[in-house]
Amino acid sequence: MPFAPLAHVPAPEPGEGPWPRNLTREANGEVALAGHTLTELAENGTPVYLVDKDDMVARAKAWVDAIGEGDVYYAGKSFLTPAVARWMYEEGLGIDTASEGELRTALAGRVPGERIGLHGNSKSDSTLKLALENYIGRIVVDSPGEVEQIATIASELGVVAPCLVRVTTGVHAGGHEFIATAHEDQKFGLSLATGAALEVVSEIAKNPHLKFLGLHSHIGSQILDPQGFAAAADAVIEFAGELAKRGIEVHEVDLGGGYGIQYTGEDPAPQTEVEMIAGIRSALESACDKAGIPVPRMSIEPGRSISGPSGITLYTVGATKDVMTDDGVRRYVSIDGGMSDNTRPALYGANYTALLNRESDAELVPTRVVGMHCESGDIVVKDVALPKDVTRGDLLLVAATGAYGRSMASNYNMVRKPGVLAVSDRGTAWLMRPETWEDVLGLFPEL
Numbered sequence: 001m002p003f004a005p006l007a008h009v010p011a012p013e014p015g016e017g018p019w020p021r022n023l024t025r026e027a028n029g030e031v032a033l034a035g036h037t038l039t040e041l042a043e044n045g046t047p048v049y050l051v052d053k054d055d056m057v058a059r060a061k062a063w064v065d066a067i068g069e070g071d072v073y074y075a076g077k078s079f080l081t082p083a084v085a086r087w088m089y090e091e092g093l094g095i096d097t098a099s100e101g102e103l104r105t106a107l108a109g110r111v112p113g114e115r116i117g118l119h120g121n122s123k124s125d126s127t128l129k130l131a132l133e134n135y136i137g138r139i140v141v142d143s144p145g146e147v148e149q150i151a152t153i154a155s156e157l158g159v160v161a162p163c164l165v166r167v168t169t170g171v172h173a174g175g176h177e178f179i180a181t182a183h184e185d186q187k188f189g190l191s192l193a194t195g196a197a198l199e200v201v202s203e204i205a206k207n208p209h210l211k212f213l214g215l216h217s218h219i220g221s222q223i224l225d226p227q228g229f230a231a232a233a234d235a236v237i238e239f240a241g242e243l244a245k246r247g248i249e250v251h252e253v254d255l256g257g258g259y260g261i262q263y264t265g266e267d268p269a270p271q272t273e274v275e276m277i278a279g280i281r282s283a284l285e286s287a288c289d290k291a292g293i294p295v296p297r298m299s300i301e302p303g304r305s306i307s308g309p310s311g312i313t314l315y316t317v318g319a320t321k322d323v324m325t326d327d328g329v330r331r332y333v334s335i336d337g338g339m340s341d342n343t344r345p346a347l348y349g350a351n352y353t354a355l356l357n358r359e360s361d362a363e364l365v366p367t368r369v370v371g372m373h374c375e376s377g378d379i380v381v382k383d384v385a386l387p388k389d390v391t392r393g394d395l396l397l398v399a400a401t402g403a404y405g406r407s408m409a410s411n412y413n414m415v416r417k418p419g420v421l422a423v424s425d426r427g428t429a430w431l432m433r434p435e436t437w438e439d440v441l442g443l444f445p446e447l
């Protein structure tokens with residue numbers, strides 16, 4: 001996906017756009033998070049991910065309040081630590097996990113197994129065993145072979161495995177639009193169109209070691225319009241109607257995650273959680289009415305919309321240079337991190353914005369914020385207006401990096417992965433400490 005063309009505009013000020021709710025500009029021009037100046041927070045070393053704890057928790061609670069009679073599972077893939085899992089659980093959310101590591105992390109946060117869901121298109125026997133030993137609340141079945149695999153492990157353990165079936169609705173959504181298409185050429189889910197989903201649900205329903213809970217659909221990411229979810233709900237409920245005729249009841253429909261957020265000042269503000277849920281629920285209810293079935297319990301799996309906007313990354317500026325382009329001069333500002341702590345711009349052309357941690361009267365100039373990695377695609381912010389006097393040693397903060405930042409981080413170029421610091425007006429605490437050279441070099445056998 002190409003970068004969206006952005007005008008050279010400065011980042012919105014704290015308190016606006018994509019910034020965490022407790023980010024403020026102090027009287028001396030410095031930026032502060034929950035009352036801690038970024039200069040003070042940078043004493044922990046940079047780069048560092050900062051999480052506005054109260055903002056993250058409030059965003060989680062907003063989904064729980066909006067869904068009312070329903071269930072919210074926080075998508076741990078967006079950012080998970082034991083403490084985060086615990087915060088979510090204490091706010092009434094379950095945890096959606098997509099690997100054994102995420103499952104172990106949620107359990108380490110003392111989240112009861114019954115409040116955890118397990119996804120994955122390639123679940124190992126040992127992961128399923130761990131899940132069932134901990135009385136997992138739901139396993140999302142993703143392929144025909146899993147029916148026998150899960151049933152065998154459940155029968156060995158003497159438990160009944162609760163199963164949702166992930167269906168491919170033919171709806172794909174993302175960004176500002178959605179496409180309803182028959183194109184189903186992807187690795188996740190079981191097709192409604194080919195009958196694969198029907199076959200798997202029928203197998204589960206008659207297996208004594210499995211309990212069929214309902215259907216799951218996930219249509220994409222960064223979705224700002226509930227229309228895509230409505231189209232998916234329509235397709236899922238039409239299928240639930242067919243199952244009802246065969247005597248199989250769908251108790252629950254999980255419509256997945258993918259709720260969009262603002263990354264830059266140009267992005268539209270997303271709907272509130274209440275508006276989004278109201279739009280989806282009314283689509284679900286009218287589809288049930290049409291199919292003549294009772295409305296099943298609704299669940300969702302938001303990740304980015306909880307962890308994304310509450311997180312920022314703080315960097316220190318290194319080298320700067322002015323480069324001649326076809327459009328004029330562009331300033332390149334290098335930072336002490338890059339694609340290893342935020343791979344999304346390189347991976348799928350994601351746009352971000354950046355703010356200088358001080359006030360400046362200097363002219364605003366077209367700037368590209370680039371990382372320190374050995375890749376020309378190592379861009380963190382493609383296009384932003386920053387003061388011309390940005391210089392080595394300045395602190396720069398990048399918005400909305402809380403989701404899929406640390407969770408997708410790498411050690412590329414043998415860098416140490418940054419830590420994640422939770423910040424509130426009560427103090428600061430590491431959610432993940434920064435990696436040390438011992439962590440990185442300790443993986444090598446001694447010579």
Ligand SMILES: Cc1ncc(COP(=O)(O)O)c(C=O)c1O
Nearest residue numbers: 075218257258259301302303304
């Ligand atoms: C099945 C499923 N649920 C939930 C999510 C979370 O999506 P988001 O973080 O965009 O809300 C994803 C993301 O890939 C997913 O695949």
